[in-house]
Each structure stands twice: as structure tokens, then as C-alpha cells.
Amino acid sequence: MRVHRGSPVETSTRARSRKKGRRLWVAGAVALSLPLGLTLAGSGTAAPSAADGIDAQQYEDQFLELYDKIKDPANGYFSPEGIPYHAVETLIVEAPDHGHETTSEAYSYLIWLEAQYGQVTGDWGPFNDSWALMEEYMIPGAVDQPTNSFYDPSSPATYAPESNDPSNYPAALDGNVPVGDDPLANELSSTYGTDDIYAMHWLQDVDNVYGYGNTPGDPCGNNADGPSFINTFQRGPQESVWETVPHPSCDDFTFGGENGYLDLFTDDAAYATQWRYTNAPDADARAVQAAYWANQWATEQGNQGAVADTVAKAAELGDYLRYSMYDKYFKQVGECVGPTQCPAGNGKNSSQYLMSWYFAWGGALDASAGWAWRIGSSFNHFGYQNPLAAYALSNDSALIPDSPTAGDDWGTSLDRMVEFYRWLQSDEGGIAGGANNSWDGAYAQPPAGTSTFYGMWYDEDPVYHDPPSNEWFGMQAWSMQRLAEYYYESGDALAGEVLDKWVAWVLPEVTVGNGADFAIPSTLSWSGQPDTWNPDNPGDNSDLHVTVASHSQDVGVAGSLANALSFYAAATGDTAAQETAAGLLDALVANSDDLGVATEEERTDFGRFDDEVYVPAGFSGTMPNGDVVEPGSTFESIRSFYHDDPNWPQVEEYLNGGDAPTFTYHRFWAQADIAIALATYTNLFGDEG
Template sequence: MQFAKRLGSNHLRGSNQATGLIRRSKLTAAIVSALVGVSFSGIANASEYEDRFAEIRGEIYAPENGYLSADGGPYHSIETFIIEAPDHGHESTSEAYSYILWLEAVHGKLTGDWQPLIDAWALIEDHIIPTSEMQPTADKYANAKATYVPEGPLPSSYPLPLTNGAAVGEDPISADLASTYGTWDVYGMHWLLDMDNVYQYGNLGDGTSTPSYINTFQRGEQESVWETVPHPSWEDFSWGGEYGFLDLFVKESQAPAKQWRYTNAPDADARAVQVMYWALQWMKERGQDPEVVAPGLMAKAAKMGDYLRLAMFDKYFKKIGSQDAQGSAGQGYDSAHYLMSWYYSWGGPIDPSANWAWRIGSSHVHFAYQNPMAAYALSQIAELQPKAPNSVRDWDIGLERSLEFFQWTQSAEGAFSGGATNSWNGKYDTYPADRANNTFYGLAYDENPVYEDPGSGTWFGWQTWGVERVAEYYFITGEARAKAILDKWISWVLNATPEKGLPVLDFSDNDVKLAATLAFTGVPEKWDPANPKANTNLHVEVIDHGQDVGVAHNLAKTLMYYAAAEQKHQGEVHQGAKDAAQMILDRFWANHRTDKGVSAPETRSDYAERINEPVFFPAGWSGKNAVGADLNADTTFSSMRPFYNESDPGYQELQNALAEGRDPTYTYHRYWAQVDVATANALYAELFPEADCADGCSPSAKDIAVKTSVNTATSITLEGSDNNGTVESYNYSQASNGTVSGTGKQVTYTPQNGFVGVDSFTYTVTDNEQLSSAPATVTITVEDLNSNLPPEACFTATPTSAMVGDIISFDASCATDTDGDTLSYSWAFGDNSNGSGASIKHSYAAAGSYDAVLTVNDGKGGVDTSNVTITIEEPAGNLPPEACFTATPTSANVGDAISFNANCSNDADGDNLSYSWAFGDNSNGSGASTQHSYSQAGSYNAVLTVDDGKGGVDTSSTTITISEAPVSSASCKYEVQNHWNAGFVATITITNNGNEVIDGWDVNWNYADGSVMSNGWNANFSGSNPYSASSLSWNSRIQPGQSVSFGLQGNKAVFNGPAPVATVTGAVCN
């Protein structure tokens, strides 16, 4: 069973209304056909596992299988009757769209063709990142913040009130994002789409466009998918109750405004960046320039990662550890937990004249959303580093914080439990006593963050999704902490006899069963980054098993990356993890292959129990959704979804099961699961290239290098492996300058007396099929420690002159050793402080001259030192900043956006400046650049204040003149003046209802019944049904309150019929 993602966000405000309709464009069929059209035949010697990838990918794109919508986007599943995070199989999620990238990145790796990956990103931009038309007032966020709304535990707790008095903190990154990318639009995926417009909401209120942006979860931690009320992301009150669906979620003191709002699932956007990292590496491995084969693609991934930082902040930008709904507004990064939280959301009014919008982060964090791979890519890889100020720094901190979070949530057995929150009960309550002191950087432990029905920490799939990223990170970096995290988790996964509960894996009956539901007890220790404590009181138990195809293959990926990382960094593959991964791949392929992919039967007892579950609506609330279902106190899950009926095979299976007294069983083909099947097989072949050999496979022997001292024997362990059997014997040659002795894999090399230099011998291994490996070489370096050459110390200090408290970087990478010995580095900074390592940073607390000394040691008695004088001065008296800004324009109309830019401000000391704005109308702002509009005519004094954080402050001001906005409005009226049996005479009158002169006009009309115009007067005429008329020189100007008319004569379509009446349209007609 797939668990529901709780992504609700209710932040609604304002009372002004507007209507609008902008058609959502569809992806052309060309992109979809391009995704399908690339042949796999170009792969040389594709292994069995790579062939499996090709088969599944082909089945995904086969139209008859039904994985893709008419627009080319991925359905959540082929089958429509499936109820989990999405409540319909032909919905889709940002998760599924991120998996398109996985599929096409691996395809590019195998073929060298990256066009499908480019097209997949285009699909994301076209389908699931809201367009500018879909977030029309995003720029108004410069003038406003979200209004606090508490969360409640139950759907019946809602609606909950807007609380204007509760403090909301400063968003420290959005203004920089707008300045960097030239727009206030958010570049992130909305989490949920209705691919076939099953709910008939469409987009922008049109009721027809696909894919359609919708949302479901909104009402508390106990709201399961069975209790949700699906609703459109564009809320113009066309459906629902009097105010659409808004007043189901938020209680306002006035009529709510028509508005738009979207919610991002950060794990999906992070996965997109993670995949782009691999695509980048695979392009380079092929010798391909990423900017040639996929121009601009890495920059788009970096941009998505830039906006993804919105998930690093508390929901209402309150200080971490707040426990205070009314206060604790964050300033700067006070509200940053630097983790991937459950969502970020943004919204605003449909009415462009309304002067507000909102953005929120999330206070709730789940371990499985953490992605050290994405953080590594965005902080360490030049092509993927975002552009906005502080972004690379934020992701660098985020990488460290995510690994710490895995450590903090790891149980005694090895599994990871839930996560943490900055808002207990969703309303910043005081932390419970049993965990008030067991915090993570001020966050309280929560075993089930965000939702409880079912508990978010209980699904085993979270384990594999989260840990796979740690395994990839370990494979890339070899980082010791990642290894320690994985060692413990892998031991838990492979333990066949746990003390309590079931094992994670069960390979009995020649099949694979794996953990489905977990239960945790206890709480973690308080996090101390300097001295992390083991969580001896936090325990896990596997409750039951399942055969979730996607989770199984994600687990296989995790196991294989760990096994390969051990081989890469520790010198020996982890055979248990490798074998378990291969068994998962092979047994699912052998036992659960269908004509459309790989799928195992699922029994769904919850369907029968909850299909007719009541859905809460407040007393007296009633309305209809877009499919015509009544919404009121009698509504159930199924009654609001009339499309679930006997025509759906899945629904019919449920009815049959109910009649027969059993639970229904389904064989689902989820898109993301099939991609995990395909990519797991392909990557297994990549990580273990010999893996396709089933029998008749020669074993392999590994080259080895060792060192010893003159006249000293050394023990050597020979290393052989066999993919399809066992190594039975080792056979070695003799060395030229020494002797080799011993049997089996353990041998001893004894150098000749007095020999110094490099010696070698070869060996082969023989397996149980009596096949022998190619020779491998053992290289022995025999050293004479008495003739050791000392190292040469060398280092740089940057800078050598600094102020008290400044950071100085010491780098000894220029130190050398002629013998090639491994060096150790120790530092004495001259202020009674010491350090170690090849590079280090240090700051001095007092002014003076310090002799910084580096000592390098080769471990064989060789030592050398080097020193540099560091001069430290007291800071000079702080120089204040100089405030400067531009306002464009300085004369405008009511409602016009005025851009304020303070980039011309400067500080002689180079201090970082903060900017605050007072616009003269009791409105304020912050950031180096911002926008503001005025609601009333008048003269305003806009003041900028810059602060260098060291007591230096300066201001600058300018006068903004605001005039009443000119009103351009006219009416166009068609009137029949006379008619007879065959013809008619009509006039069209244009009346200027505004306050400015209309200078030139043109209008259009047509006759639906087929009548025709024969002639006309007082206008220039053109066209033939539809007809057009434009002004002449003498009647082109229409003064306010005045009218212009022109006449026409025509022939009726029906003899003796009525005279036709046409609707007049044109830019002048409002």
C-alpha cells in the first residue's frame, strides 16, 4: 500500500474578486513521440539486466498499455480504481514526473541520446510547474506575508480562523530569488494533477483543460485520503459552496477572495536534481559536453534547487524551537532548519488589483524527504550550483544537516523513525515533557510527522526512498559517516533472525517478501553534533510483509549502491547486499512479470472498510463539485466520486469481493514502480558488469599492492571472486627478489636479504567449474626506513593580515614527500591554539603578531616545519553605509507596480547590508530590491534604511507621486432599426463610459443564422461573417460620456424571419 502524502496548506486572505480565463496549453504529440522513438539497439553487448530496462521502458511508452495520458504525462497507475495518496489512478504527482527523469537519464547513459531527457524536462515545465498565468499576482508577495492559521487534528476541527495577531517572520530568500531570476513566479512543481480532468475542474476556471491542477489534503493529521475533499487549485467559486471550497478550510471575518494556490512536495524536486547529477556524470563519462547535448538543462535543475530552499524554513518563518504561536517571528535565517520539510506552498488573489500574496515553508520534517545527493549536487557541483545569494551556502549546510538527521533518527536496530517538528500539534504548542529535551537543533521528535491515519513513520517504503540517497552519496564520496549510517541499516535489512518481529526480507518459497509496516517505540537522544549518542532507547519492529514492487526495487538499488561503494572505497564488495539485490531483481522478474511490466497481487482490506466512509462538512454547508455530486453532511467518499461505478473494472472487483465476503485483490502497475524496476536492473548491470553471467563464467583475481621494510616478511591476502560459483584454489608464481609461501588465499612474501625496491608476483584463482581467472599482480614495495627522506613542509595562509575575529585559511597541500609517504599535519597558531589536517581555518581573538607553524611528519621519522607570520589588528572604527536607491517610475497611477532597487547602496567596510523600506502609506518592505503599489492617489515619501549590522545606519528618500488610474471603458450596442420580409437595417453604437478619450476603435460581429450584410455607412467595413468595422478620421475620437454610431443594411437568412441580433466584440467593448 502506498501511503498518503499530506500536502495541505490553507492560507487565504482578502475579499476582492476578479474573474479570468486563460486556456492551459497542451504538450504537443511531438514530445511524446520523441520520448518513444529512440531505439535501444545502439547499445553494444547489452546485458540481460539492460535488456530488462529496454523491455520495461518500451512497455511504458506502448500506447496500448495506458501508462501515459493524452498529453503525454505519466498516470499514477494504469488502473483507475486505486486509492492511496492520489485517489484516482489517472491522477499524477510530482513524484511520477521526477521518475520520468530517472527513466530517461538511464536511457541516456546506455545510449548516449539525451533528447528524451530534454523532452522530459519540457514535459515538467509544460504540465506541472505553474505558468505565469496560473500565478498572476505572485509579485504581490513583495508587499505581504502569509497570515497565521493554526492546524487542527481532525477534519471536523476545520475551518480554522485566520489569526492576524500571530507573528509571522521574515522570508529571507524570496526577494533574492525574484531579483536573480527577474520574476516573482515560483519555479517548482505542484504536487497533484488530474490528468484526464476526471473531476472536471480544468485550469483557470475553464472546467476542461488538462492536466488539471487540484489538491486534496487540507484538514489535519487525522485526515486520510478517504476523508478528503478534492478541489481546484484555481478557486474562482465556480464549484463548491458560496465561496467555493475555501470556507471548508479557513474561517474569515469577511468574504474570502477568489484565489490560486499551489503546494510543492520537496522530495520530488530534490529527486529531479539528484537525477540531473547522475545525468551530468554520465554525459561526462561518454565524453559529451552537457551544454552541447543538453543545453541549459543543468541550469534549470539548479534553478529548481534554488527555489527548493523554501522548504528549509518553518511554515510561518518562526524561530526554530519557537513553541509560541503569537510571537517568535524569525529574522534572517532564524527560521531555517535547513532540512527538506513536508512542503512549501504559495498563493495569491486572482484579482490583479489586490495587493497581497503569500508563501509558507513547513514546520514538519520527515527523514525520508532528506536528500544528501541533491544537497551535494547543489553545493559542490559547479554546473548545478544555484545563482541566488546564499544558495550554495544553504545547500552546503543542508548537506551536513541531512546526514545529521539520519544519524539522529536511526534506531538501535538500524531503521529510521519519523522525523521532527517545529510546531507541536501544528500550532506551536509547548513540546511534551517526554521529548522536550530530546531535540534536534530545537526541533521536537515526532514519530509520525504530518499525518496519523496511517502513521507517516510506519511505511517501510520511506526507509528505501530515504536511504537509497545516502547509499548513492556514500558510493560517490566514501564519506565515513555515511558508511556508518549504512552499515547499521544494511545489517538490519539483512538480519534474518531479529529479536522481535519479522525480518525485513523473506526469500522463502523462491520468491521475495519484504517489510510493509513498521512500529517504533521510544525516542532518540538529544542531538549533540560534537558527541552524537546512540539511540539505545529507540527501537523498531517489522509488523507485516508485502510485495510492493516499487519499494522492492528501490531497496535493491540501495543494496547494490552500498555493495558497490564498499568495493570502491573499502576494497571488497559487500557480497550479502549484492546477492540480496540480485535476488530481488531476478525473483520479481521470474515470478511477477506481466504483459505490461512487473506487478504482484495486492489485497486491499481498506477498500471494503472505507469506500462509503462519511466525509465531514460543517453544519449548514452545502454545494456541488464539478462532476455534479452533492456536498453536505450526507456526503461519503464514493458519493462525491460518481465516476467510480460498475463501468470501472477495479470498482467492480470491489463489489464482487463484497458480495463474496472477501477482500478485493488488484494487480497494479504504478508508473514510479515500473521506472524503479527498469532503472534498478540497468544500474545493477552498470555497478556489477559481470552480473549477466549465469554459467561458464571465469572467476576474477584482484591486483594488490603492499609495503614492507627491508629484511621483513609480510602477510598478504589474495582476493578472488566468482559471479556464479565459488573460488576453490589460488595459484601463484614466485617473485624475482623474494620468495612466496603459503596455501590458499593467505600467503607470505619474504624479501631477499638487503633488497630495497619494488618486487612483484602474479596469481590466478580457480573456481568450482575448474575455470581459471586471468593473472592478477601483487606489487610489493620494500623500503629501507633508515634511508628515509624527510618531507618538505609548505603552506599558505590567506590572508596574512586580518582583523580580530576574521577567518584565516591555512592550506598545506603544497607540502611534499620525495618517498611518497603519507603525511600527517599539525598546526600551532601562535595563540596557544592547535589543529590538524592538510587544510584548516582559524581566527584570532586579540590583536598582535603571531607565528603560525606547520609540522609535517611522514611516519618514518621524517619531520619538517614551516612558519608564516600573521598580523592581526583591532577593527578600525566602523564606517557607516551609504544609502542609495532608484524608484521606477516615480510618477504612476493607483495600483501600478513601482520597482525599488537599492543596489547602488554601498559600505566602505564591505559589511553585509540589510535593507528596510517605508513606502509612506504605512506599508513596509525588506530586501535590496522590492516592488510596491499604492492604493490611493497622493504624494508619498518612500524611505530606504540600510544597516551594516555594526551600528552604521543611513537613509535615503524620494517622493512618489500617485494619480488616479485612468479608466478606459466603453459599451458596444447592436440595435435593429427596421426590418421587412427579406432585409433589415441596424446600428452599432459605441459609448465611452470611462474618463479618458478613446482614440480609434474597431469592432467585430457575426450572424449565427447566416444572415449577410449588404452595405454600411459611417465606418470602414471588412470581412464576411464575421464582419469588422473601424473608425473613420472624423469619428475616431470619442470623448468621455459621448457616443459614436454607424449603420448597416443586410439580407435575412430566412424570408419573413426575425431580424438577426448580433453580439459586438472588440478591444474597445468592455
């Protein structure tokens, strides 16, 4: 077992008692309730409790109530196949551009939700079923990725530069730019006896609203009923969801233009029908995170065998997830400037040892064509890191993957992730954007004075700029929740240092009022940059600053924040953090309705339904429903199906000069995050004695 920085906190302050599979910190942490009207403003240090003797069991009961609402077929969270939708409601535009699409994120939240259900009830059937559902529908099968056997690890892909503006696409392929060797492919194929990739694609049209119909097992189904692998974002960081052209992951040129949709994105001498998938690493890592806890809880219940097969699959998922560590074109990491000048990587020197924004793989549909490709990503966002998953994949014997180098890779990655958080921590405590190994996605020269982390450049808002990827507080809650879990399990001193400062920054920004009233940070504003990283003498980042520009009642983020604070309080005995967690949970439950937990949202961004989608001159094609794709097309014009949505009149009125529409959304991930946080509180603080 790897030993990381520092030893766990002494047992005199972190004594652990196990009762029926629950962890209870018995020193310094008191279960609390909040009187109505209390405003919480913490400092990250222990404070007198607001009220002693609360029965934390209430939160577990509320977990079961919310779980039943989520799983009730009448409430609309799931498709007929049992796939979780992005949201119950259909007219919603976020990363998915329709509510009845889904993401790998949603599948991972389902797996986590069912792991928590197993902890509470001892029934592990739903957990195993959720993994099987994900494997059936969101991991492309062999028939969906048919030409992997032709993949050449010494030539992973042909280089094409990225651009900061969609109007600079399609991007020209350039075979003269050297690319590095893929050090994983042969090891993985040898370990698992297949050239196929065991990883989730990120986006699925569950109800086949677009009509591409490439159901798993029938990769070019063409209007077949059922879930369809699709993609949207392809054209650099300025391409918001409002500027995308949705297209099939399997493009046989049935739809789009003469070359399907390929020549919207890539400039090539000739085009071939092909398949291609993109992985969102944070989702696969969340599934591993859930499997880790499932294994822990089932073992505590004396029932480890009930989850053993699924946990083994999670280890395999983690094995392939290592592709997220690599530079996009497997180039050498550090001071990588110039497409032709930056050296091609060899072995593991193209690994960033962080979880980047994506990895992708594809190939020819025609088996006789004989080609396939794989790429990583050069952009690393703090919000995607998952130290708990890395800890599991490098320390837990049930989850260390079978490939010979996987455990060591994840151990190195774990250390690198925790350092990454410390490098990006602002003077106030918030965690800044990230780093990249390819400036502007084209291995360009960054501005003079740009600070670095192991030779990668500081990137204030990596991956997307509209809106900036560093401004949503949800990334803070999601990522610090994982770090808090890791700290709870390991006692890693550097993780504790980061969390101490982060919690001290967050608590004064959280308010809990009467009943359903609460507010948490929403939009963040950043300035400056961190000091260049020196692992032996980290800087104080006195030039890196964050302010909270606005607050909101985002229920999903509030659930994640409560979860993070619960784990932190359990690890440290910090009663201010525990009070805040309990107060947020009480406020969330007070916002319950028949479908779950929700608050009303004003959507001024829906004015962008009229945004023009860039289509290059000379391109003319159609969507499956006949919507024309050509220069001048808009988000709305290539999605005319929205006109039939029952909520469309509110948007149409807004587009015609009326008031911004308001909706009450029930996002699956948000409901799951809240439910998990409720059960977590009882698991950590519930005294059954």
C-alpha cells in the same frame, strides 16, 4: 568545493574504474547470481559469493525490455499529452485518489528513468523531453500564478493553526500572530527576473475526471479538457485520503459552495477567488538527483553539452526548493512554543535546513486585489531528505544555483540531513519518523521529556497519522537509496556509519525464494524516542526501537531497495548486500507480465469507500458532476464517477459484505524504480573488459 565529514574511503578498498560511462568497483565486489531456492539473510558484512562470473549485462537488457513496456503507448502508462499517470489502472486510492491522476513524484521518476536511458544508450533526447514535459504541465506558468508581484516578503502569510482532527476545520485566520521575514524572495526575483515560483505543484487530474479543467495557461478553464491542477489534503494529520474533499487549485467559486471550497478549510471574514499550489519537495529533489546523474553520465560519454540546458534548469529548480527548508510561518527554529510567544524569524534563523513536507504559495485571481502569500512547513520527515541532491546543489558546479546564498544553504542542509538520519537511527538500525518546529501544527507545548534535534522536537509520525507516516518501509528504501548514492559519491564517514547499521538491520528481513518468490519488510512498529541530539557526542538511541510487523511483495519498494543495496555494495565491497540486490532483481523480473512487473494485492482498505467526509454544518455545495457536498457526504458519494469504473463491481461486492477485492496494479513510479535498479546494477558491476 565543500569538504564534508571524513575523507573518501582509501582507494585500496574503493578503486574505481570507468568504462564507457559505467562505474565498476574493482576491489571486493563480485557480480553474483542466485541459485533457485536460496534464502538471503545478511549481516551487512562481506560474505562468500553465491556464484561467480554472472554477466551483469543481463540486467541492462532487462532494463531495456521493461523500458519498452513502460513507453509502449498501448500499455497505458501515459496520457495523450505524454504525462505519466499514477497507474495504468484507474480504480486505485492511495495519496492520489484516482489512478489517472498524477503527482510531481511521477514526473520526477520519468526524468530519472530517462536519465538512466541516456546512460545506457547515449540518447539524451528523452531526458530533455521529460524535463520539458514537466515544465509545461506541472510547473505553474505565469498565467497560473498571476499576482506574485504583490507578494510582501516581510509579511509572507496570515497565521492559522492546524488541528489533529478534521472536525476542527475550518481554521480561523489570526493576524495577531507574528510571522517572520521571507529571506529568499528578493534574492530569487533578483536572480531570475521574475516574482513567479519555479517549482512543481504536487497533484494533477490528468484526464480531468473531476472536471475542474484548469489547464496550464488557462487557470480557471471550468470543464475544459486536459490536465487540471487539484488538491486534496488540507485538514491536519488525521485527514486520510478517505476523508478529503478534492478541490481546484484555482478556485473561482464556480464549484463547491458560496465561497467555492475555501470555507471548508479556512475561517475568514470574507473570501476572494484565488489560486494556490503546494510543492512536494522530495519530487523536485528527485528531479535534481536525476539531473546530477545525467550530467555525470553525459560528461563521461563526452556529450555533456547534450544535457547542459536541462541541468541548468535543475539548478534553478533547486534554488526555489530552498523554500522547503523554512518553518511554516518563518518563525525562529528551536524551542518554538506559543503562536504569539515564539519569535518571528529574521534572515536564515527560520531555516530548519531540512527538506520539510511541503511549501506552498498562492494569491488573488483578481489582479486588482493585489495580494499573494507563501508558507513553508514545520514538519520534517526523514523519508523526504535527499542528501545526493543537496550534495549536487552545493558541490557540482553545473548544479550550484545562481542565487548568491544557495550553494552555502545546500551545503549546510547536506550536513544537517546526514545528522538527521544519525539522530533518528533506532537501536536496531531503522530510521524513525522526524522532527517538527511547531507541535501539533500550532506551536503548542510538547510533552515533557520530548527529545530534540537542533531545538526541533522528535515526532514519531510527522505529517499524517492515518496510517502513521513512520510505518511504511518504502520510506526507508527511498531515503536510504539516496543516502547510499551520496555515500558512493562522497565517502562521507557519518553516512557510511548510518548505512552500515541500516543494511545490517535490513538484510535478515529480506528473503528470496524460487523464481518469483520474495519478501521484504512492509509495516514497521516503533517505540521509544532518540536521545536529544549532540553533534559532538551522539547518543546510542538505546531507547528507540523498531520491529518489522509484516512483510510484502511490494515490487516498487523492492526495486528501490535493490538500488540502495547496489550502491552500498559498490561503495563498500559488501557481497551480502550485492547478493541480495541481485536476488531481488531476479525475483522482480520473474514477476513480469505484459505491462511490466506486478503482484496481486488484496485491498481491505477499500472498505473505506463508505467513510464519511467531514463537512461543517451550514456548508452545501456540489462537485462539477453534480455530486452534493454536505454534512454526511462520504468518500464514495462525492466521487460517483467510480460507479462507472470497470472494476467497481468488485469494490461494491466487498462493501456489501463480500470478500476483499484483489487487483494487480502497475504504478508508474514502481515500474520506473525497478527499471532504474536494473540499469544501476549493470552500471555499477558490469565488466565490459
